[in-house]
Amino acid sequence: MTFPRSVPPGPDPRIPAPVPALSLRGLAKRFGSKIAVDGICLEVPAGSFYGMVGPNGAGKTTTLSMATGLLRPEFGTALVHGVDVWQHPLAAKKLMGVMADGVRLFDRLSGEQLVSYAGLLRGMDKDVVASRVKELLAALDLSGDAGTLVVDYSAGMTKKIALASALIHAPRLLVLDEPFESVDPVSAANIHGILDRYVASGGTVIVSSHVMDMVERMCDHVAVVAAGRVLAAGTVDEVRSGASLEDRFVQLVGGRGHTEGLEWLSTF
Numbered sequence: 001m002t003f004p005r006s007v008p009p010g011p012d013p014r015i016p017a018p019v020p021a022l023s024l025r026g027l028a029k030r031f032g033s034k035i036a037v038d039g040i041c042l043e044v045p046a047g048s049f050y051g052m053v054g055p056n057g058a059g060k061t062t063t064l065s066m067a068t069g070l071l072r073p074e075f076g077t078a079l080v081h082g083v084d085v086w087q088h089p090l091a092a093k094k095l096m097g098v099m100a101d102g103v104r105l106f107d108r109l110s111g112e113q114l115v116s117y118a119g120l121l122r123g124m125d126k127d128v129v130a131s132r133v134k135e136l137l138a139a140l141d142l143s144g145d146a147g148t149l150v151v152d153y154s155a156g157m158t159k160k161i162a163l164a165s166a167l168i169h170a171p172r173l174l175v176l177d178e179p180f181e182s183v184d185p186v187s188a189a190n191i192h193g194i195l196d197r198y199v200a201s202g203g204t205v206i207v208s209s210h211v212m213d214m215v216e217r218m219c220d221h222v223a224v225v226a227a228g229r230v231l232a233a234g235t236v237d238e239v240r241s242g243a244s245l246e247d248r249f250v251q252l253v254g255g256r257g258h259t260e261g262l263e264w265l266s267t268f
């Protein structure tokens with residue numbers, strides 16, 4: 001008599017593994033003697049809402065800049081949906097929408113002109129660009145300031161117009177460095193809604209943020225980065241492992257700084 005053989009656990013080898021939206025392999029960057037990014041490896045699953053958190057100077061912006069073709073890595077590779085960002089930058093950039101932190105916009109254009117320019121630069125039809133610009137400005141509550149020069153926008157408005165420019169070509173992957181900084185709560189909720197819908201329809205979002213609470217509410221995956229390395233990465237539940245993300249973050253990153261030596265602050 002023969003017994004049926006038990007099926008070994010694990011993925012079916014006949015089904016190819018899904019290609020991650022972003023795959024970082026050993027990315028590294030030094031500025032002088034400062035190691036900003038120390039061989040970061042990260043897989044961002046397609047269709048995920050991925051948060052990258054870390055203390056000031058952790059290497060988040062440097063990592064995202066290397067991942068999106070803005071800063072050449074010293075070592076390592078970045079693949080967007082399997083396309084090497086540094087070997088095939090045009091193909092990779094077609095798949096991405098990027099809102100970088102601290103990169104200057106063409107701020108002598110009006111908001112409407114800037115977003116239109118972003119669409120036309122990507123070879124989009126001008127009528128499609130015009131209708132999408134209108135919809136994006138309305139969704140981000142910027143219709144009333146469509147004709148205002150970006151140089152005269154507030155910090156939050158500038159974030160929103162940069163986001164509109166990143167969305168205009170309907171990319172498969174959105175990389176947003178600090179998208180909520182300076183943005184008011186109503187606009188933040190609007191942006192959150194837009195991003196949720198985008199992820200629900202199959203897009204992937206990566207956001208860097210310092211706001212743990214927001215990342216915990218918004219993201220399904222998170223990576224904690226410090227000193228240019230990934231300390232923990234996975235689903236939000238895996239990373240926080242029963243604690244709040246903020247507590248887990250403090251635990252991983254090494255606790256709060258000491259405040260001794262500031263006695264003079266209470267001598268007024």
Ligand SMILES: Nc1ncnc2c1ncn2[C@@H]1O[C@H](COP(=O)(O)OP(=O)(O)OP(=O)(O)O)[C@@H](O)[C@H]1O
Nearest residue numbers: 031034035036054055056057058059060061062063
């Ligand atoms: N252009 C540069 N020249 C010299 N050092 C740099 C440069 N850019 C970044 N660094 C250094 O690299 C390290 C990582 O900086 P990075 O901006 O990537 O951190 P971050 O995690 O984005 O920080 P924050 O949360 O404060 O924005 C820091 O020590 C920073 O001083």
